[in-house]
Amino acid sequence: MSDPVLSVRNLTTHLTTPSGRITACDDVSFDLRSGEVLGLVGESGSGKTMTALSVLGLLPSGVGRVARGEIILDGTDLTKLSRRRLREIRGRDVGVVFQDPSSSLNPVMTVGDQVVEALAAHDADVSNASGMRRAVELLTLVGIPDPGSRVAQYPHEYSGGMRQRAMIAIAIANQPKVLIADEPTTALDVTIQAQVLDVLRAARRETNAGVILITHDLGIVAEMADRVAVMYAGRIVETGTVRDLFRNPSHPYTVGLLASLPLLSDMGARLQPIAGVPPSGTDIPTGCPFHPRCPLWRERIDCVEVKPPLRAVGDGHFSACHFLEEVPAAGLFAREGRT
Amino acid sequence: MTDRGVSLRRAALRRFLRRPSNLVSVVFLVLVVIAALWPTSWLPHDPTASDLAARLRPPAWLDGGSWSYVLGTDNIGRDVFSRIVLGSRWSLVISGTAVVIAAVLGITAGVIAGYRGGWVDSITMRAVDVQLAFPVIILVIAVVGVVGTGITQLILVMGVTGWAQYARIVRGSTLSIRNQDYVEAAVAQGASAWRIMTRDILPNLASEIIVLTSFNMARLLLLESGLSFLGLGIQPPRPSWGGMVGDARDYLQSGWWILAFAGGTIALAVLSFNFLGDGIRDALDPRTRHVGTAQSAEEAAS
Numbered sequence: 151m152s153d154p155v156l157s158v159r160n161l162t163t164h165l166t167t168p169s170g171r172i173t174a175c176d177d178v179s180f181d182l183r184s185g186e187v188l189g190l191v192g193e194s195g196s197g198k199t200m201t202a203l204s205v206l207g208l209l210p211s212g213v214g215r216v217a218r219g220e221i222i223l224d225g226t227d228l229t230k231l232s233r234r235r236l237r238e239i240r241g242r243d244v245g246v247v248f249q250d251p252s253s254s255l256n257p258v259m260t261v262g263d264q265v266v267e268a269l270a271a272h273d274a275d276v277s278n279a280s281g282m283r284r285a286v287e288l289l290t291l292v293g294i295p296d297p298g299s300r301v302a303q304y305p306h307e308y309s310g311g312m313r314q315r316a317m318i319a320i321a322i323a324n325q326p327k328v329l330i331a332d333e334p335t336t337a338l339d340v341t342i343q344a345q346v347l348d349v350l351r352a353a354r355r356e357t358n359a360g361v362i363l364i365t366h367d368l369g370i371v372a373e374m375a376d377r378v379a380v381m382y383a384g385r386i387v388e389t390g391t392v393r394d395l396f397r398n399p400s401h402p403y404t405v406g407l408l409a410s411l412p413l414l415s416d417m418g419a420r421l422q423p424i425a426g427v428p429p430s431g432t433d434i435p436t437g438c439p440f441h442p443r444c445p446l447w448r449e450r451i452d453c454v455e456v457k458p459p460l461r462a463v464g465d466g467h468f469s470a471c472h473f474l475e476e477v478p479a480a481g482l483f484a485r486e487g488r489t
Numbered sequence: 490m491t492d493r494g495v496s497l498r499r500a501a502l503r504r505f506l507r508r509p510s511n512l513v514s515v516v517f518l519v520l521v522v523i524a525a526l527w528p529t530s531w532l533p534h535d536p537t538a539s540d541l542a543a544r545l546r547p548p549a550w551l552d553g554g555s556w557s558y559v560l561g562t563d564n565i566g567r568d569v570f571s572r573i574v575l576g577s578r579w580s581l582v583i584s585g586t587a588v589v590i591a592a593v594l595g596i597t598a599g600v601i602a603g604y605r606g607g608w609v610d611s612i613t614m615r616a617v618d619v620q621l622a623f624p625v626i627i628l629v630i631a632v633v634g635v636v637g638t639g640i641t642q643l644i645l646v647m648g649v650t651g652w653a654q655y656a657r658i659v660r661g662s663t664l665s666i667r668n669q670d671y672v673e674a675a676v677a678q679g680a681s682a683w684r685i686m687t688r689d690i691l692p693n694l695a696s697e698i699i700v701l702t703s704f705n706m707a708r709l710l711l712l713e714s715g716l717s718f719l720g721l722g723i724q725p726p727r728p729s730w731g732g733m734v735g736d737a738r739d740y741l742q743s744g745w746w747i748l749a750f751a752g753g754t755i756a757l758a759v760l761s762f763n764f765l766g767d768g769i770r771d772a773l774d775p776r777t778r779h780v781g782t783a784q785s786a787e788e789a790a791s
Contacts (some may be wrong), residue, residue, distance in 0.1 A: 154708045206677055207655075208676060208677060237681065239679070240676070240679035241679030242679055246674070248673070248674055248677075250670060251670060254671050255674075256671045256675070256688075256689050256692075256693070257671075257693070258693050259688070259689075259692065267680065267684070267688060268678045268680075271678055271681070272679055297533075317674070320674075349601075412582070
């Protein structure tokens with residue numbers, strides 16, 4: 151295996167809010183290799199987006215702060231960089247695709263100009279003509295029909311799917327090493343989602359970037375990702391290859407997530423929700439944050455008092471559960487019979 | 490598909506032209522601008538030449554008037570019409586230049602304050618408060634007292650003091666634009682603060698700035714007339730609307746038309762700029778139709 155292009159080590163991010171300090175990311179570690187897609191999944195508020203913003207150095211100013219840990223991109227620790235150096239890296243080495251393409255493009259600038267802007271932000275030598283040629287190339291790459299005339303159009307003349315394609319074109323304009331896609335398909339029609347995922351795949355092939363795909367949709371993860379990290383209350387609770395994780399989930403939370411997915415092979419079976427609600431930022435349970443909702447807990451004291459570390463289940467497959475050996479046999483969240 | 494951009498613009502233009510007051514304002518302002526820019530050789534009389542034999546002639550349509558002096562003559566026999574036409578030149582040039590200075594200063598301060606936030610914002614906004622609380626006329630009197638009257642001083646003082654109106658409104662809009670996703674996206678693309686302010690924020694302020702400029706033209710035109718009226722603005726023999734009103738005060742009994750036409754021109758021009766600003770705003774954003782119109786007109790006139 152090649153060296154990881156991005157290596158996040160023990161990242162802990164704090165948010166200071168009026169109601170107290172929130173630990174948005176708690177001891178998060180993962181590696182990302184070139185050309186690999188890492189799915190980052192979890193419920194709302196589980197710290198997926200905060201992890202991405204930490205990597206970009208874009209935590210809300212005055213509120214968010216990386217308290218501990220390292221974010222190593224190509225040998226450089228981003229947490230130690232000055233704001234100016236960090237800005238040079240954003241958009242050049244790390245590209246981002248945001249959730250809502252309709253508000254992420256500047257309404258008063260043509261799409262072509264916005265691609266040129268992204269290029270010019272990192273290369274003062276980009277002329278308008280050469281930038282426009284590159285913009286047309288990029289729009290062609292992301293599958294925008296008739297790119298030659300589409301470059302001169304404004305975002306409101308694009309459909310939602312095309313806007314997201316344009317966002318991807320902008321994100322990969324500078325051949326980034328890491329591409330962060332934050333819920334790239336959530337705001338789109340289901341019919342468009344598959345197309346946009348195809349474009350993301352093409353973008354990864356073109357740039358050979360490592361992709362962090364943030365989503366709450368396990369279906370997209372199964373389709374796109376090579377490896378998955380499941381987040382819960384700011385912590386990575388299980389990580390492994392897509393195959394390992396779906397075939398052999400080793401954390402009760404992952405089991406619960408999978409059980410709440412409808413399966414074509416099991417039509418008519420009742421979906422099993424995970425009881426309870428995800429913890430809010432200021433009120434995270436002690437020990438294992440999942441224990442109040444965990445069917446494996448059974449009042450055991452370790453779960454309440456000790457934060458479970460990630461332990462190896464198999465090669466490259468880790469789970470943060472004190473009793474992960476019990477998980478496969480426990481028959482957690484078993485689907486009830488057909489109705 | 491490109492037609493949509495054009496048709497949006499056309500729809501805005503149609504909305505603008507639908508209101509008669511807009512149309513009248515535009516026609517009047519175009520006439521004033523033409524009068525200001527056209528060479529004065531076509532005028533029936535030299536605006537500065539006095540003719541004591543023709544003192545205080547009434548307008549042409551009254552007894553004793555002649556078509557040679559359409560709007561009558563003043564107390565030393567100068568043609569009122571010619572003076573109003575030439576007066577437009579100085580009034581417009583001075584308020585126009587001052588508005589440009591005010592806009593450049595105010596927009597710069599407003600965008601920086603709104604984008605940077607924090608102490609930069611606090612200091613700028615306190616400075617705006619101080620500026621708005623301080624009567625400009627007093628400041629002009631002070632400046633004129635120190636360096637004497639002159640068009641350059643007038644333009645500079647009006648321009649420099651006019652920044653606050655721009656800064657306050659531009660800052661507010663910048664605050665809301667700053668929180669838009671596309672600004673965050675630009676930050677994530679590694680754009681510098683300067684790039685974001687000039688490429689992402691400023692173009693989105695364009696319609697607002699156009700409207701503000703129209704209101705500010707009205708405000709500074711009125712201010713300039715007021716100063717000329719007081720003798721602090723444009724100096725004789727150069728004709729100015731405010732100066733004509735000032736001179737005419739003494740002849741209200743014998744020559745009311747001097748004041749009526751000069752004052753009427755000022756009123757019409759100020760009103761037209763205000764209508765224009767209102768009209769453009771409503772045309773560009775149909776949702777805000779008639780909301781806040783009265784308030785902003787009031788603000789501009791104050």
